[in-house]
Amino acid sequence: MLKVTKFGGSSMADAGQYRKIRDILQADPGRKVVVVSAAGKRNKNDNKLTDLLYLCHAHSQYGVDCTPVFDMITSRYIEIRDELNLDVNLEQEFALLKKRVDGKSVTQDELVSRGEYFSAKLMAAYLDFQFVDAADWIRFNLDGSVDKENSYELLQGLVKGKGVVIPGFYGIMPDGHIRTFSRGGSDITGALAAAALDADVYENWTDVSGILMADPRIVENPQAIAEVTYDELRELSYAGAQVLHEGTILPVREKGIPLNIRNTNDPEHPGTIIREKFDTEVDPHRVITGITGKKDYSIITVFKRGLTSEVGILRRILGVLEKHHISVDFVPNGIDNVSLVMPTAVVAPKLYTLLADMQQHIEPDNIEVMDQVAIVAAVGHRMAYRPGVSGQIFKALGEADINIRMINQGPDELNIIFGVDNRDFASAIRVLYNSFAK
Numbered sequence: 001m002l003k004v005t006k007f008g009g010s011s012m013a014d015a016g017q018y019r020k021i022r023d024i025l026q027a028d029p030g031r032k033v034v035v036v037s038a039a040g041k042r043n044k045n046d047n048k049l050t051d052l053l054y055l056c057h058a059h060s061q062y063g064v065d066c067t068p069v070f071d072m073i074t075s076r077y078i079e080i081r082d083e084l085n086l087d088v089n090l091e092q093e094f095a096l097l098k099k100r101v102d103g104k105s106v107t108q109d110e111l112v113s114r115g116e117y118f119s120a121k122l123m124a125a126y127l128d129f130q131f132v133d134a135a136d137w138i139r140f141n142l143d144g145s146v147d148k149e150n151s152y153e154l155l156q157g158l159v160k161g162k163g164v165v166i167p168g169f170y171g172i173m174p175d176g177h178i179r180t181f182s183r184g185g186s187d188i189t190g191a192l193a194a195a196a197l198d199a200d201v202y203e204n205w206t207d208v209s210g211i212l213m214a215d216p217r218i219v220e221n222p223q224a225i226a227e228v229t230y231d232e233l234r235e236l237s238y239a240g241a242q243v244l245h246e247g248t249i250l251p252v253r254e255k256g257i258p259l260n261i262r263n264t265n266d267p268e269h270p271g272t273i274i275r276e277k278f279d280t281e282v283d284p285h286r287v288i289t290g291i292t293g294k295k296d297y298s299i300i301t302v303f304k305r306g307l308t309s310e311v312g313i314l315r316r317i318l319g320v321l322e323k324h325h326i327s328v329d330f331v332p333n334g335i336d337n338v339s340l341v342m343p344t345a346v347v348a349p350k351l352y353t354l355l356a357d358m359q360q361h362i363e364p365d366n367i368e369v370m371d372q373v374a375i376v377a378a379v380g381h382r383m384a385y386r387p388g389v390s391g392q393i394f395k396a397l398g399e400a401d402i403n404i405r406m407i408n409q410g411p412d413e414l415n416i417i418f419g420v421d422n423r424d425f426a427s428a429i430r431v432l433y434n435s436f437a438k
């Protein structure tokens with residue numbers, strides 16, 4: 001059994017967290033591959049090392065002395081090393097790096113990648129595992145995508161019998177330069193390592209006990225989702241949930257490796273399991289897997305008598321949006337009207353020219369624009385072909401006096417999405433949570 005484990009920034013924030021990680025690894029001998037983030041925040045007012053590294057680079061680019069920021073960075077790592085009594089000569093590496101920063105000979109990506117690099121050096125020493133640099137196996141193509149075949153082969157050659165620690169977040173370009181993934185990219189490194197080594201499971205350790213059924217800033221103490229399919233996860237993240245990004249999980253999804261989200265601060269909690277399909281389910285009676293949503297949408301409704309019978313009209317309406325490079329999220333329609341639902345931030349800067357073009361090309365009877373709309377999504381594969389779910393949703397919202405501005409159900413019946421006023425957003429989510437989380 002091989003488990004690839006990835007520990008995020010808050011799990012790497014101080015020496016106490018390193019001890020928790022060692023206990024987690026010792027509890028299961030399958031946990032032999034460890035991918036780490038840079039040190040994260042120790043408390044609400046603290047800084048993430050990665051942010052400090054970006055700041056340090058910006059200082060040096062604008063000719064401002066970055067020594068105070070650089071010292072904040074180095075002292076975080078020295079503190080961890082000394083508290084754990086590790087024999088790692090950080091001072092020498094820090095001095096060399098500082099020289100290169102001052103001489104402007106280090107790129108932003110390389111400097112920022114050092115957050116994970118030093119985390120991995122310390123963790124490898126602490127666990128007495130082998131340090132395997134991401135620069136020795138993650139190969140980017142010129143277009144910025146990962147050359148998976150080559151990278152997988154390289155990692156397979158580097159991992160011997162002993163446990164390994166790998167820094168997340170970066171790899172190298174064909175010319176040998178370090179390149180980072182986008183923010184949060186250590187998750188991708190973990191997924192690539194799991195796929196390369198054909199792991200039995202990819203454990204992603206963070207500071208919550210899995211994916212929550214609803215946003216904890218809206219619902220007090222929401223339950224964690226025990227099991228979620230990759231398709232449901234995509235729906236949840238599209239509709240606003242702060243969960244792992246699709247690109248992150250692609251390498252493990254491609255190989256059919258289950259992903260388990262766990263909490264470093266509550267290691268007994270089983271967290272959330274994500275996989276393609278569940279043959280037997282922990283909770284087969286749960287209809288809705290998660291509830292999420294986003295505020296600040298606009299709905300443009302085009303009214304034109306005979307719209308549904310006019311050949312090509314939808315294409316022409318969508319063509320106007322295409323001309324303005326606007327992608328539309330939902331297109332609910334009536335007999336003589338069609339609505340276009342998009343984030344306000346996308347449509348607002350182009351609204352007046354867009355409306356003028358609609359007038360010219362569509363010749364509508366009327367156009368209405370409605371702002372301050374929130375979309376709410378109830379997601380769950382067990383809703384499919386099950387009568388009564390939408391009835392239950394809309395009954396609950398009606399009883400709470402929440403007016404619905406738009407309804408949309410995906411053809412695969414994996415979600416029911418509806419629009420409400422921004423001001424009803426939080427109560428709509430709470431109402432649904434209370435009627436479905438049992």
Ligand code: ASP
Nearest residue numbers: 037050169183184185186
């Ligand atoms: N340290 C990087 C960031 O803060 C990458 C990561 O933690 O995943 O974005």
